[in-house]
Amino acid sequence: MANISIVTLGVDDLTASTAFYTAMGWRNTTASQDSVSFLQGDSIVLGLYGRAALAEDAGVDNTSSGFRGSSIAVNLESEAAVDAYFERAVSNGASPVKKPEKVFWGGYSGYFGDFDGHLWEVAFNPFFSGDTATGQLKLEPLIS
């Protein structure tokens, strides 16, 4: 087994961030509570949790600045689908970090930041295969 069950994002305003992600199609669940939202996606759960509480939960200092060192990608089936998803995010209040454009690796990609600066890439990659209805990729294993 190798998988990710939940990606948890630390947020400042849980109500606003929950509204943003449900507007983006994530489904709120009965597991959500006053201090945490668990949103069901097609094959993963998105957790939203107070940033300070998340740091405390892991026992690390809640101090940071700048680039987070990671990003989350949504892969879609066409350039038009990327544009539409990106516009939907921005119209719901996300920050347009990098407008979708053709990129050097032969695909089409943009980045937006959510209300707390978490980076989402929206991409069309013509070389990747998967389930376009869910965005779930199935890449070919290396034979080693």
Next chain:
Amino acid sequence: MANISIVTLGVDDLTASTAFYTAMGWRNTTASQDSVSFLQGDSIVLGLYGRAALAEDAGVDNTSSGFRGSSIAVNLESEAAVDAYFERAVSNGASPVKKPEKVFWGGYSGYFGDFDGHLWEVAFNPFFSGDTATGQLKLEPLIS
């Protein structure tokens, strides 16, 4: 559609990080190249990419410090499974940030950091349902 296709982690040593995650069960794929690894999991792809290159790709400054403001969770079927997964990560070189223990919300959870400080939570949550073979959660939608 609401989903995450790829979680990409910025790393300093791509070879070492790729070896760590394949030792943790992720399967390397033919999509990997010299500068990037794409590792297939049961229902998501893990990307490993040079931290500076990832920042440049998004057009943001590659400067940061401290808490990243997010975490990735693997949900397992028992406390024993959490202990075993945590020990496996540490024996492959991960940093034990918080040893698995019973937590206030009624479950059992620990945190480790990968070679670049990306936080992984390993958890048993008796209130969550899903597929224990893949760690994929299926939470009950809120009726709204």
